[in-house]
Amino acid sequence: MKIRPLGDRVVIKRLEAEATTKSGIVLxxxxxxxxxxxxxxxxxxxxxxxxxxxxxxxxxxxxxxFSKYSGNEVKLDGEEYLIVKQDDILGIVED
Amino acid sequence: MKIRPLGDRVVIKRLEAEATTKSGIVLxxxxxxxxxxxxxxxxxxxxxxxxxxxxxxxxxxxxxxFSKYSGNEVKLDGEEYLIVKQDDILGIVED
Amino acid sequence: MKIRPLGDRVVIKRLEAEATTKSGIVLxxxxxxxxxxxxxxxxxxxxxxxxxxxxxxxxxxxxxxFSKYSGNEVKLDGEEYLIVKQDDILGIVED
Amino acid sequence: MKIRPLGDRVVIKRLEAEATTKSGIVLxxxxxxxxxxxxxxxxxxxxxxxxxxxxxxxxxxxxxxFSKYSGNEVKLDGEEYLIVKQDDILGIVED
Amino acid sequence: MKIRPLGDRVVIKRLEAEATTKSGIVLxxxxxxxxxxxxxxxxxxxxxxxxxxxxxxxxxxxxxxFSKYSGNEVKLDGEEYLIVKQDDILGIVED
Amino acid sequence: MKIRPLGDRVVIKRLEAEATTKSGIVLxxxxxxxxxxxxxxxxxxxxxxxxxxxxxxxxxxxxxxFSKYSGNEVKLDGEEYLIVKQDDILGIVED
Amino acid sequence: MKIRPLGDRVVIKRLEAEATTKSGIVLxxxxxxxxxxxxxxxxxxxxxxxxxxxxxxxxxxxxxxFSKYSGNEVKLDGEEYLIVKQDDILGIVED
Structure with a gap:
């Protein structure tokens, strides 16, 4: 199953943050x-x-x-997604 | 009896959530x-x-x-419905 | 006497709810x-x-x-009415 | 002296309510x-x-x-008036 | 010195209220x-x-x-004025 | 250094108020x-x-x-300025 | 890596304030x-x-x-940035 967003909405998925601090301690x-x-x-x-x-x-x-606290959290097939308006996207990270 | 929504409104009905957790306990x-x-x-x-x-x-x-807390709950013939604006619909779930 | 609503307003009158619960107790x-x-x-x-x-x-x-808490209650000839904007009407009940 | 309202404003004067309840008690x-x-x-x-x-x-x-709490109360020659926007007028009472 | 208001603003000066009540007591x-x-x-x-x-x-x-609490109070040469938007003027008093 | 305001913004500097009351006391x-x-x-x-x-x-x-509490205070070369929108300017003082 | 802002957004980086007060004390x-x-x-x-x-x-x-409290703070490669709307930029500092 997948989500087809309406209008100017965008489905995004948070990327896992590094679970290690600079000092090397695992959080x-x-x-x-x-x-x-x-x-x-x-x-x-x-x-x-x-x-x-x-x-x-x-x-x-x-x-x-993306703008913190924006959008709605939804769960599909056990995975968490955020559905936000395109205007809540602040910028694109480029290499 | 049925409800004919006006303008950009949509009548929706919540789908029953699975009443069983991942561990198999019935809630x-x-x-x-x-x-x-x-x-x-x-x-x-x-x-x-x-x-x-x-x-x-x-x-x-x-x-x-749909966007949580949006819309108005109404009851017709003992059944509960939500009447929301189309803009409160976040996305369509597709197979 | 009657009320002629202005602009996009609508005069409505609440229908009497059934004063009996499912268990048959009169409230x-x-x-x-x-x-x-x-x-x-x-x-x-x-x-x-x-x-x-x-x-x-x-x-x-x-x-x-109609949308709860919307509109203004008025009384005319001892009868209570609500004057709401058409946009506060959620949908029409049809047989 | 009289008040000439500007723009979409209307000067209204509250009609005296009957000072007698249904039971005949004078309030x-x-x-x-x-x-x-x-x-x-x-x-x-x-x-x-x-x-x-x-x-x-x-x-x-x-x-x-008229919509309760709308408008501004003014006093002229000892008489009280309300100056409201036309949009605060809910409807016209007709015979 | 005088104030030249910008845009749709108006400089007004409160008229002294009668400092005597109906009963003749000076307040x-x-x-x-x-x-x-x-x-x-x-x-x-x-x-x-x-x-x-x-x-x-x-x-x-x-x-x-004028609409109470609207506008900004300013003082020029010891005199107090109010600078309000024309839309805060409710009506003109005419003889 | 100086500030070039963007769009409809205006840089203003408060004029020193007279530090003496009418009674001649220095505040x-x-x-x-x-x-x-x-x-x-x-x-x-x-x-x-x-x-x-x-x-x-x-x-x-x-x-x-200018409208009290409007705008943003900034400091440049030790001097304090206010950057306000032109709409926060109430009027011009003329001689 | 770098951030490509969308629409009317701007990525800015706070300039280090002088860490010394006028009296010469290091804060x-x-x-x-x-x-x-x-x-x-x-x-x-x-x-x-x-x-x-x-x-x-x-x-x-x-x-x-820039307008205080505006925008969103983001971190990229250990550096802190602010993503603001162009309208939150008050003015440009020129030499």
């Missing part, structure tokens, strides 16, 4: 900050959203920074 | 989270809503994720 | 939930409201679900 | 609810208000229901 | 209500304000009712 | 009210701001009243 | 105010944002004042 789960970088899983079609034309600038597999 | 009613997935029951005609044209992208029987 | 007035279904009494002319054209989709005698 | 001033019905005293010219064209649908002497 | 300063009527001192040029065209409908010396 | 720093009048230091180019065309009506050296 | 980290000046690192493409055309007026290496 238990609860001490890890939620990772700030996510990977784009699916991109809505854009078009007219709230009366304004939105062109989608993202594609699947983009690594992105 | 009593109060311990179950409200299911996050719903089935579309009826779709409004769209058209001009708040001065903006809205095209309906959903159809009856679509399985959808 | 006194204060224990009854306010009914969620109302009957349309009068419909405003629509037209330009807040700079946007509104087409009225309701007619007198429609049975409707 | 002292403080126990009376503020009347919900008012009479239109003067109507602004309408025109462009906040960038939107507003057509005035009211005329002097109309009896109207 | 000390702190017991007097702030007067609700003001005199227009200067009127901005109007034009495009927040992307919307505003036509000024007031002129110097108009006596006006 | 210590903390007892002085922040002055309400400022001098324009630099004016942004205007143009399209938030989708709306803004024409700048101010020029350097104008003495202005 | 420990926690006593230092967060610097108010930042350097532009990357500029989004602008274009239509929320239905309005935005033209980017900034370029990399501009020194800017």
């Amino acid at each position: 238990p789960g609860s001490a890890k900050e939620k990772p700030e970088i996510a990977q784009v899983v699916a991109v809505g079609p854009g078009g007219y959203v709230d009366g304004k034309e939105v062109k989608m600038e993202l594609k699947a597999d983009d690594k992105v920074f | 009593p009613g109060s311990a179950k989270e409200k299911p996050e997935i719903a089935q579309v029951v009826a779709v409004g005609p769209g058209g001009y809503v708040d001065g903006k044209e809205v095209k309906m992208e959903l159809k009856a029987d679509d399985k959808v994720f | 006194p007035g204060s224990a009854k939930e306010k009914p969620e279904i109302a009957q349309v009494v009068a419909v405003g002319p629509g037209g330009y409201v807040d700079g946007k054209e509104v087409k009225m989709e309701l007619k007198a005698d429609d049975k409707v679900f | 002292p001033g403080s126990a009376k609810e503020k009347p919900e019905i008012a009479q239109v005293v003067a109507v602004g010219p309408g025109g462009y208000v906040d960038g939107k064209e507003v057509k005035m649908e009211l005329k002097a002497d109309d009896k109207v229901f | 000390p300063g702190s017991a007097k209500e702030k007067p609700e009527i003001a005199q227009v001192v200067a009127v901005g040029p109007g034009g495009y304000v927040d992307g919307k065209e505003v036509k000024m409908e007031l002129k110097a010396d108009d006596k006006v009712f | 210590p720093g903390s007892a002085k009210e922040k002055p309400e009048i400022a001098q324009v230091v630099a004016v942004g180019p205007g143009g399209y701001v938030d989708g709306k065309e803004v024409k700048m009506e101010l020029k350097a050296d104008d003495k202005v009243f | 420990p980290g926690s006593a230092k105010e967060k610097p108010e000046i930042a350097q532009v690192v990357a500029v989004g493409p602008g274009g239509y944002v929320d239905g309005k055309e935005v033209k980017m007026e900034l370029k990399a290496d501009d020194k800017v004042f």
Whole structure:
């Protein structure tokens, strides 16, 4: 099963943060900050959203920074995803 | 009796969540989270809503994720429904 | 006397809820939930409201679900009515 | 002296509520609810208000229901008036 | 020195309220209500304000009712003025 | 160094208030009210701001009243400035 | 790795504040105010944002004042950046 986002929405999945601090200590789960970088899983079609034309600038597999606390968390087949509006994507991480 | 939603509204019905945890323990009613997935029951005609044209992208029987706490709960013939705006539908679950 | 609503407003009247629970116990007035279904009494002319054209989709005698806490309660000739905006009407109940 | 309202504003005057309850008891001033019905005293010219064209649908002497807590109370020659926006008028009471 | 208001702003000056109650008792300063009527001192040029065209409908010396708590109090040459938006002027008092 | 404001922003500098009361007592720093009048230091180019065309009506050296609590305080070369939107300027003080 | 901001967003990096007070005392980290000046690192493409055309007026290496508490902090390769909307940039510091 997969999620097809509507309008200007984007499905993203948080990338696992490194569970090791700079000093080399392995952190238990609860001490890890939620990772700030996510990977784009699916991109809505854009078009007219709230009366304004939105062109989608993202594609699947983009690594992105997203606005904290934005979007809705959903679970599908035991996996957690975030569904956010494209406007909640701050920027794309490039190599 | 049935509900004919107005404008960009959609009538949805929550799908029963599996009442069994991964460990196989059966949960009593109060311990179950409200299911996050719903089935579309009826779709409004769209058209001009708040001065903006809205095209309906959903159809009856679509399985959808919806924005928590959105919409209004109504009861008809003993059944509970949610009436939400199409914009509160996050995405469609596809096989 | 009657009320002629302005713009995109609609006069509705709550339909009496059944005062009997499933178990057959008759509830006194204060224990009854306010009914969620109302009957349309009068419909405003629509037209330009807040700079946007509104087409009225309701007619007198429609049975409707309406958004809780919306609108203003008024009393005329001892009868209670609600004056709501058409956008507070969620959907029409059909047989 | 009189008040000439600007834009989409309307000057209204509350109609005296009957100071007698159904049981025939005469209520002292403080126990009376503020009347919900008012009479239109003067109507602004309408025109462009906040960038939107507003057509005035009211005329002097109309009896109207108005949105509670809306508008500004003013006093002129010892008389109390309310200056409200036309959009705070819910409907016209007709015989 | 004088104040030239910008855009759709208007400089007004509160008119002294009668410092005598109906019973003839002279009230000390702190017991007097702030007067609700003001005199227009200067009127901005109007034009495009927040992307919307505003036509000024007031002129110097108009006596006006204004929306309580609106605007900014300023002091010039020891005199107190209020700078309000034209939309905070409720109506003009006419003889 | 100097600040070039963007869009419809204006850099202003508070004018020193007279540190002497009417009674001739010299007030210590903390007892002085922040002055309400400022001098324009630099004016942004205007143009399209938030989708709306803004024409700048101010020029350097104008003495202005500004809306209290508006804008952002910044420090450059030890001097304090306020960067405000032109719409936070209430009026120009003229001789 | 680098961040490519979307729409009207700008990536900025706070410039180190002088860690010495006027009196010559070296301040420990926690006593230092967060610097108010930042350097532009990357500029989004602008274009239509929320239905309005935005033209980017900034370029990399501009020194800017920005609105406190605006934007989102992100970390990349151990370095801290702020991603803000161009409208949160108050002005450019010029020599």
